[in-house]
Amino acid sequence: MKSSSPVAERQGDIDANWLHRLRVALRRWHVGNGRDLPWRNCRDPYKVWISEIMLQQTTVAAVKPYFERFLKRFPNIAALAAADEADVLRLWEGLGYYSRARNLRKGAQAIVANGGVFPDSVEELLPLPGIGRYTAGAIVSFAFDRPAPILEANTLRLYCRLLGFRDDPRSAAGQRVLWSFAEQLVPTKSPGEFNQALMDLGATVCTPTEPHCDECPVASYCRALAEQAQSKIPAAKRRPEITETREAYVAIESAGRFLIYRRPEGQRWAGLWDFPRFELDVSATKFERKTRSHLEGRIATDFGPRVSITERLAQFKHSVTRFRITLDCWLAETNEHNDLTTTHPTEWVAPSEFANFPFSTTGRQLAELLVRGGCVSHPTDTRRVGHVTRSVRRSSTTRPKS
Structure with missing residues (x-):
């Protein structure tokens, strides 16, 4: 009886001969078409680990400079384990x-605490924080050249x-x-190189839109191509409904220094330093006087x-997951810098010291506005507020990364 499932039909077609021919075709293609990446041809599991974590939900182009800077500062697992969290962030x-x-950092500390030997199996890697099945398989196959299946965005689409x-x-x-298909695909011979070939094919040929099927070395094995269904496979991910929100930053100044605090666990950007930030009622923001009064009250309640x-x-505009945020940035003054009541770690920081603290992208952007506004040159000058305001009014709305 013919199976009613196309996938079952295809999986029934997969035998040792089918797998061998596909692997040969893919390896042959990869010799001249593999991507040249800084973390390739590297058997150091620490470096492979760093690259794989950085590449999660982040493009290769964005990761390259971060990867090189990170390894320069933390060249091995012991250096990362000994680092302050703020330096890593x-x-x-x-x-x-x-x-x-x-x-x-937590993973590095766990490995060092257990003798400093990097785990070399999927089972030993999975308990480490931030490591899932794909990352464990990537480390095992790329660094130790042991068979381990992989499934991430590029290979998901290809499979x-x-x-x-x-x-x-x-x-x-x-x-x-x-x-299950990934487990069948991965060979015992040079599995790391083969897994990289799968990822490269997905990234450069079997692309999300308009795949280059005429250039694909495994086109003859592709059920989607045979059915002319490349544009329909894989099924589109359901996009969450966008929620518009309004928030406010308040840069509180006292004697040339600004109040920042470290964001606690459970909040966005936990562990980073930030200026006081509050959610606003979108309807209430139409009335500036009411907004100012609300923010002054929140600061007194939350910070002292x-x-x-x-x-x-x-005003910044940025997105975080399903939230599209309009972020108003306000300047405030106080003479009560010793009256802090918040339990969060806080600092009064001169603009020249902002570079020493890890900020979110929007926090860094506000910090840079304050620096460009003249705070460094005139930290106690009464003209400083005018310098800041004139500087930012020339370009008051920007769209930073989240």
Whole structure:
């Protein structure tokens, strides 16, 4: 009886001969078409680990300079384990998803505490913070050249098209099908090089839109191509509904220094330093006087000192997951810098010292506005507020990265 499932049909076609021919075709293509990346041809598991964590939800182009700077500062696992969290976050600043950086440091400390020998199996790697099945498989195959299946964005798309898999590949059932296929694909000979070839093919040929099927070395094995369904496979990811929100930064100044605090666990950008930031009622922001009064009250409640908001400096627009945020930046003054009541770690910092602290992208952008506004040159000058305001009014709305 003919199976009613195209995937079952395809998996029934997969035998040792099919796998051998596909592997040969892919390896032959990869010799002249593999990507030249800084972390390639490297068997150091520490470097492979760093690269794989950085590449999670981040483009190769964005990762390259961060990878090189990170290794220069933390060349080995002992150096990373001994580092202050703030130093690690400062080097990560701008790359986003900061829990990755904190987990790298925690993972390094766990490895050092267990003798400093990098785990060489998927089973030993999985308990480390921030390491899932894909990352563990990538480290094992790339660094130790041991067979381990991989499944990430590029290979997910490639596998779906090879199999003609039309269901949701991110569902539990879809993941079972694709991981099973990945286990069949990976060879015992040079599995690291083969896994890299799979990823390179997905990244450069089997692309999300308009795949280059005429250039694909495994086109004859592709069920999606045979069915002319490349544009429909894999099934599109459901996009979350966008929520518009309004927030406010307040740069509180006292004697030429600004109040910053370290964001606690459970908040966005935990562990980074930031200016006081508050959610606003979108409807209430139409009335500036009401907004100022609300922010002055929140600062007194959440941080302690009574402040006077003097100017709106700028407006940023950025996105975090499903939230599209309009962020107003305000300048405030206080003489009560010793009256802090918050339990969060806080500092009064001169603009010339901002570079010593890790900020979120928007926090760094506000810090740079304050520096460019004349705070460094005139830290106690009463003209400073005018310098800041005139500087930012020339370009008051920007769109930073989240």
